[in-house]
Amino acid sequence: MFSQIKSMFREQGSEPDRIGSxxxxxKLLLDRLDALPEPMSFFPTGWMTPLELQVLYNAAKYGRGDFLEIGTWIGKSSTAIALGRRDAGDWRTRKYDAVDFGFVSLTDFCSALAVGMEYAAQDEIARPVLTPGGTMAVLMENLRSRGLLDTVTSVIRGNAADVPVREHYGVVFCDATHNEAEIAVVGPMLSRALRPGSWLMCDDIHEHQHLVDALSKYVTFDFFHLLTHSDSQSKAAIGRVKATAAHKPR
Incomplete structure (x- = not known):
């Protein structure tokens, strides 16, 4: 019966907003979050903090509608999202699309992210990039080996600003807001993909207010919570969308 009620809510577009709770x-109430179902040793290497992964897991588990991830790298964040979709129990009806450059050379990595070869040559970056098939192959294997690959609807290699994605997502995780140039590229796509009531989580955005200001040209929020208030190591933020440049509130 409960699954029938959930299905009815989705069809009517009025499913309760569990993330808002x-x-x-x-302000984020940590005691209301479900704990991660796996230890940190389960996750691939990467730069996200345990709290950031926990928030992603809960957003994927309780979010309404489809989920879009922009910037997977080799799957630390993707693993948290996939676990949430798995534990929600309805991943066969809700879509999870993942987009990443899928680097296969250090030159491409440096060019796309405007960094030098000295940075790209670090082992944690160079090793997956230079693996046969590049970072996308490492991502797919990380999800497969953890039994999570079937929770992902599509993995798309390319620039998120150019690749075909769905018209609307209930939750978007964007790891492409490191600077104003990135925001200018991805902002128009976020404006189209998000709607009032959707949720957007961004990594590496809170350090400078001008990044939040740059994002607000494309997306405005009922509130935008900086996770650094709860985790001094976090650079992420999550907010409920009020309006976008392409979609105004009704």
């Missing part, structure tokens, strides 16, 4: 007055 994790917040009070725009």
């Amino acid at each position: 994790f917040f009070q007055d725009g």
Whole structure:
């Protein structure tokens, strides 16, 4: 019966916003979050903190509608999302699309991210890039070996600003807001893919207010919570969308 009610809510577009219940007055209440179902040793290498992964897991588990991830790298964040979709129990009806450059050379990595070869030559970066098939192959194997690959609907190699994605997502995780140039590229796509009531989580955005200001040209929020308030190591933020440049509130 409960699954029938959930299905009815989805069809009517009025499914309860469970992510919103994790917040009070725009502040994240940590005791309302489900714990990660796996230890940190289960996750691939990467740069996300345990709290960031926990928030992603809960957003994927309880979010309405489809999920879009922009910037998978080799799957640390993707693993948290896939676990959430798996534990939600309805991943066969809700889509999870993942987009990444899928680097296969250090030259491409440096060019796309505007960094030098000295940075790209670090072992944690160079090793997956130079693996046969590049970072996308490492991502797919990381998900497969953890029994999570079937929770992912599509993995798309390319620039998120150019690749074909769905018209609307209930939750978007974007790891492409490191600077104003990246935001200018991905912002128009976020504006189209998000709707009032959707959720957007960004990594590496809170360090400078001008990045939040740059994002607000494309997306505005009912509230935008900086996770650094709960985790001094975090650079991420999550907010409920109020409006976008392409979609105004009704």
